[in-house]
Amino acid sequence: MVRLRVLPPKVVAHIAAGQVIDYPVSIVKELLENALDAHAHTIRLSLEEGGNSRIIMADDGVGMTKEELQLCAQAHTTSKLQSVEDLSDIRTYGFRGEGLASITHVSRMKISSRCWDDPIGWTIEKRGKIASEPTPSGMRPGTSISIDQLFEEIPARKKFLRAASTERKSILQLIHKYLLTMDDVGIQVYDGTKEIFSCPRNRSREERLGLLLGDDVAASAFFIETEVRGAHIVVYLAHPKHARKSMSYGYVIVNGRPVALPECTTTIKEAYGSLLEPRFYPEYAVFITADPRDVDCNIDPKKQRVQLLHQNEILRALQEAIIKAIRTPFSVTTDPGVVRDRSMDTYSAALAREDKVLWTPHTRKSKNKEVLQVFNTYLIYEENDRLFLFDQHAAHERILFDQIQDDYYNKHSQPILLEKPQLCELSARDIHEIEELLPLFRNIGFAIDIFNNSTLRVDAVPQWAKRRSLRTVLTACLDDILSSPIGHFTSDQQTHLTLSYVACRSAIKAGDLLSSKEREALLNKVLTLDHHYTCPHGRPLVIELTRTYFEKLFKRT
Template identity: 35%
Template sequence: MGKIRILSEQVANQIAAGEVIDRPASVVRELLDNSIDSGADRIDLKIEEGGKRLIRLRDNGSGMDKEDMLLALERHATSKITTFSELFSIRTLGFRGEALPSICSVSRVEIISRPADQLIGYRVKASGGVVESIDETGAPVGTIVEVRDLYFNTPARRKFLKSERTETGQIIDTLSRIILPFTHIHVRVDDSEKTLLNLPASENELNRLSVLFGRDVAVSLADTRREVEGIKIRAYMASPDLSRNRGDRIYIYINNRNVRDKLAIRAIMEAYGQRLMKGRYPQVVVFLEIDPSMVDVNVHPAKQEVRFHQGHIVYKALSSTIEKALRDQFSSHSYLGRQVSEVTTTKHVNQVRMAEPIWEYHGEEKGDIKGKEIEITQAPLLKQTPEIIGQLKDTYLLFQSRDGLLLVDQHAAHERILYEKLKKDYLTSRVESQRFLIPIRLELSLKEGRVLLEKIDQMAALGFELEHFGGNTFLIRSVPAILVNVEWQAFLLDLIPILEEEKLLVNDKVMDRLLTVMACHGAIKAGQKMSHREMNMLMEQLDEMALPTNCPHGRPVFRKFSYYEIEKMFKRVV
């Protein structure tokens, strides 16, 4: 007897579900697509235990009759297309007819629906891919889908689910991405305790953008609209100064479908070019409206990727549009790839002069961190204090000594000094804080707000006093002294991803990352003028640390050129 067997339909559905439904957020994504396609303008979502126990989505869309409800639970049954060629004219978000069967195969499902032309609705119950009952019921126009006990029959999959907090965050993030273009739809999300998200219908996209970026960033976004080669492009872009250390704030929409498209991301990154430092990513939303026949949406199980028929045209159109908008709306000077606007530079210079010396600490409040002491080597390398020559491009400091020429990167050097100071204070429980007379108010994105709220107590140990002011608003009452004059939006863009990734801020690796971010943002920037007094203080502290060769990020702090090397360069010696 042969070894190959034909799988039962139930097992086949469970395997197929693994490609489409990998976590509760995937269920929400598929149900949300169906609700949007049904023409709904009101969607209510209720979740319990991060969607693992319950996901209930209710809409006021077109609804389904009894026959359609039963067919909707069959694989490859859809109202969106009838022939393969129609895939290349599809504008709906769903089209395969796999969502409900996949969800039903790994959960307990109840669907209640009524179309507008009928007075009575129907309720269907199914479990593990098997329909158990269908009954008449009173119901409003629209559809209610209730998904319980996700992966109850596939415990091997269930054990891979994350904590309630993580799964809830994924649901909110997924929903926020999908719903962004559909400003006519009122969306509300609740868990068992409170309302997590409430987005009324509005022609103003600011509220939707605020969920993704936070209001402070959203109101600063520049927008552009352009049509190139029949491709309509609409984009919202943050200043390069608000770049992030990861690319999770690049949102791409093709005909209102949220996708992760490598070609579009490359085009955006090329447009930003040297406006960004290496390893930095912009915050941007791009909407592309393109002839459906020019894009294949059927290349990914979860419909998260697309393929363009003439990708080079899309690439060129998008890159040139973004580049032109950046040039027109964010005019700035570039220092080593870092964009520093004239206004920002002036502000920084004023701050430095008001707070001289810039690397002394004046706070009296201390954090609660306890730990072992750390020793910083103090073995001066230079035989004499170098003499200041000057400042090159307001970025590099030039010194001369009896040994030769010393070229110092002012930001990298100051960052190293602050890092060592913070590390020593952290390990000796002496993190110094400074209190603001007037608290700084921050409007964060929904995702950022949840992360920061969970870490408020742990942040206190680092010298931060934060107060939740309701919604996604926070007040900063005190901070580590070195951070008094930082750009708070830019600082939090780098800090929050670390807080999001780590549950507890206790191990050395996490602390090192946090201290590095704090030192980087507290340090003097490229493009800032320094007085001779400041340059001397910087060199003295570097010398006490035995001239560290690298900043915490690994970039060089200084380069030394002996007189012999210089004379050889000019062929005075051979």
């Protein structure tokens, strides 16, 4: 019995098409990229039922001749690529010659196109491999493609089509992403007869960013530019107060192509440091322009990811530039002076102002009021018609962190020479890792050397690390470095992480029962903090509830 057989071409085509086209949004993506590759200036997208019933994309790009029209929806047919060498120098969105063919395998397509030099255009209809003869079409130059009967012949797929509203939303999200790359292109999107989105031609990048993130977010965003390994990086970063709970508010554009690069979000989140709460993500747009030969676009059937030759260096440069620019977490200035431009200093000042709104330092007036502890974790304190709830661990951690940091940066950053060298036993793997990172460790004040493959020799430690277990401090540093998506931190970042680690380990824990004296002492110290309202890891430190809040709660107002 022969069980092994070659699949019929139609099944092969369906399988291949399924990898490119899953929902209407993937059809829109293919059509949009084709229109952009055809140098369109105006694009009109019309949907019916969020694209589930019909999608029509019309552009005023270069158009196709009658002969090209007959060829364009055949598999492996493209005007954008000719040789294997071209694959390593891709400058267009499309290059595989598969987009239109894949769509015709899962739907019915009608294409009309006219070149600018031709007096008339032509129309064909296609489904799978069957195409109609071209018929003349009176139309403006450009191309119009209409898709319907989506997944009609593939019931397994059709039943997974999502609600029209869901499709509409994901199509709009796609358009938004591409907006950042469409500087010279205007677009209108209709669902039925209703215009659901439009952006005119010749809108600046900042204006487009305003459309994407909201004007106020874009207006308070700040701008960084840097270069590394021939790659030019431009970043627009939103103020941390606009942080979102989803990672999807970060946009990465590589050589004009919107791509998914989650490492970029992680990198930026880490650069923001404790300005962001742990489960919040920054809003940003990053534009990377690199030599096309350093970018591999051919790594996924949907062309949503790319591989950058110098990705780690690019991300590291990005992170360094951001840290330098926002000067976090070390020197967020407390000068509330208002400057209206969007320079880095203004940004830092703005941060400080934001913090102040949330947490105004003040001296305690009603000293006779007792500080209560609940759940052995939170402190409660009342003043001026306000109730303050402190997280005892977070509060103490912030106090210690500020002290240790002040100690490290302002007073004595000279390492302490140990009376006699100490040997620190670590795993071979840790030693191996530390060996690669020796300059970084030395940079932050550790005079260390590899003694043998499981021991470190330590001659000096930074001030803040004295009297602490060497092993714990060193492995903590190492873990932080290795958990970074880019493998290395800058020494400033590393120092921040290490200091916050030390503060965290040394702080009062949640669950620790505090005496009334300890509660008083902690509260009095918290009140001297000037602008921080989060612990060094970004968790909130204090919650403030007003008397009005309680009155509303008990329906007294």
